[in-house]
Amino acid sequence: DIQMTQSPSSLSASVGDRVTITCQASQDIANYLNWYQQKPGRAPKLLIYDASNLDTGVPSRFSGSGSGTDFTFTISSLQPEDIATYYCQQYDNFLLITFGQGTRLEIK
Amino acid sequence: EVQLVESGGGLVQPGRSLRLSCAASGFNFDDYAMHWVRQAPGKGLEWVSGISWNSNSIGYADSVKGRFTISRDNAKNSLYLQMNSLRAEDTAFYYCAKGDGWANWGQGTLVTVSS
Numbered sequence: 001d002i003q004m005t006q007s008p009s010s011l012s013a014s015v016g017d018r019v020t021i022t023c024q025a026s027q028d029i030a031n032y033l034n035w036y037q038q039k040p041g042r043a044p045k046l047l048i049y050d051a052s053n054l055d056t057g058v059p060s061r062f063s064g065s066g067s068g069t070d071f072t073f074t075i076s077s078l079q080p081e082d083i084a085t086y087y088c089q090q091y092d093n094f095l096l097i098t099f100g101q102g103t104r105l106e107i108k
Numbered sequence: 109e110v111q112l113v114e115s116g117g118g119l120v121q122p123g124r125s126l127r128l129s130c131a132a133s134g135f136n137f138d139d140y141a142m143h144w145v146r147q148a149p150g151k152g153l154e155w156v157s158g159i160s161w162n163s164n165s166i167g168y169a170d171s172v173k174g175r176f177t178i179s180r181d182n183a184k185n186s187l188y189l190q191m192n193s194l195r196a197e198d199t200a201f202y203y204c205a206k207g208d209g210w211a212n213w214g215q216g217t218l219v220t221v222s223s
Contacts, residue, residue, distance in 0.1 A: 001170075034210055036153075043203055043213040044153065055211055087153055094141055094207060095167025097155035 002026050006088050006100025012108045019075040021103045023088035028068050032092040035064050035073045037084045038102075044087065048073065083107055110134040110212040112204050117217030120194055130187040130204030130214055138162075138182035141207030144189050146200035147216075154200075157189065158207065172198075194221045 003026040013019050023033065031051040036044035046055045048064035051071055061076045075082055088100040116128040130142070143158040157168045157178040166178055177190040187204050201216040 038153075043215055046209075046211045049209060049211070089153075089210070091210070093167075095158045095160075095165055097143065097145075097158065099153040099155065102152040 001096060002029060002090055002092060002098050004088055004090055004098050004100040006103060008103060009101060010104040010106070012106045013078050014108045015078055015080060017078045019078050019082075019105065021073045021086055021088075023066075023071045023073070023100050025069045025071075025090055025092075029090045029092040031067045032090055033064075033066070033071050034089045034091065035062075036087045036089065037082075038087065039084045047086075078105075078107075080107060110206065112206065112212060112214035114202060114204055114214040114217040117202065117219045119220045119222065121223050122195060122221055124194055125190070125192045126194060126219060128189040128191065128202055128204075128217060128219070130189075132185045132187065132204075132206070135206070135212075137180075137185040141165075142180060142187045143205045143207055144178060144187075145203045145205055145213075146198075146219075147203070148197075148200040151200075156202070159187070191219070194219075196221050 005024045033051045035048035037047050038044045047058050047062050052064045063074045065072050086103045091097050111133045113131045120126050141160050144156040146154050146156050159166050159178045175193045179188045199221045201218050203216045204214045206212040
């Protein structure tokens with residue numbers, strides 16, 4: 001099975017800061033990677049698909065990059081409404097999906 | 109508008125069974141793979157199982173293999189998860205999600221396994 005190592009597990013930043021989260025796959029997954037935002041009591045919301053494509057309606061301050069085994073998720077200018085937990089997900093094999101452990105983002 | 113509505117959760121004793129359902133609307137259900145993902149309270153996301161559009165390909169997480177069975181009825185636009193031999197560690201919110209993009213999730217149904 002493919003393991004996803006996401007870091008950091010938690011992050012505190014100020015409004016306006018640039019925030020970066022990384023995800024490393026245990027083997028090559030090409031660009032089969034999604035990034036999600038999840039707020040308490042809500043289902044995950046897809047932000048980035050295929051490693052770098054912004055889903056419809058997602059603000060442009062969110063971005064993703066990477067391919068193969070190393071991936072990065074960035075918020076260019078943190079907003080108060082971005083407080084949430086963020087997850088990466090690989091789907092190299094659509095019947096053996098794995099998620100990263102999550103990154104809890106807080107406002108400093 | 110795509111809608112996924114889970115049902116069937118509740119309180120169940122260890123060792124017993126429960127069947128979850130996911131009613132889909134707003135898209136051609138029989139064109140897409142579907143998945144179940146769960147989240148224990150305060151924990152991260154865990155993929156549970158997935159099924160291809162025609163039910164020919166099915167996968168399970170090791171944690172549920174042999175106990176859970178995924179199925180679908182394309183005529184009823186419905187996805188199911190039969191959960192047998194339930195354990196306390198199966199306590200979680202269970203979400204269904206539309207494959208091929210993963211942009212659409214249900215609101216989740218809570219399964220609590222406790223005596």
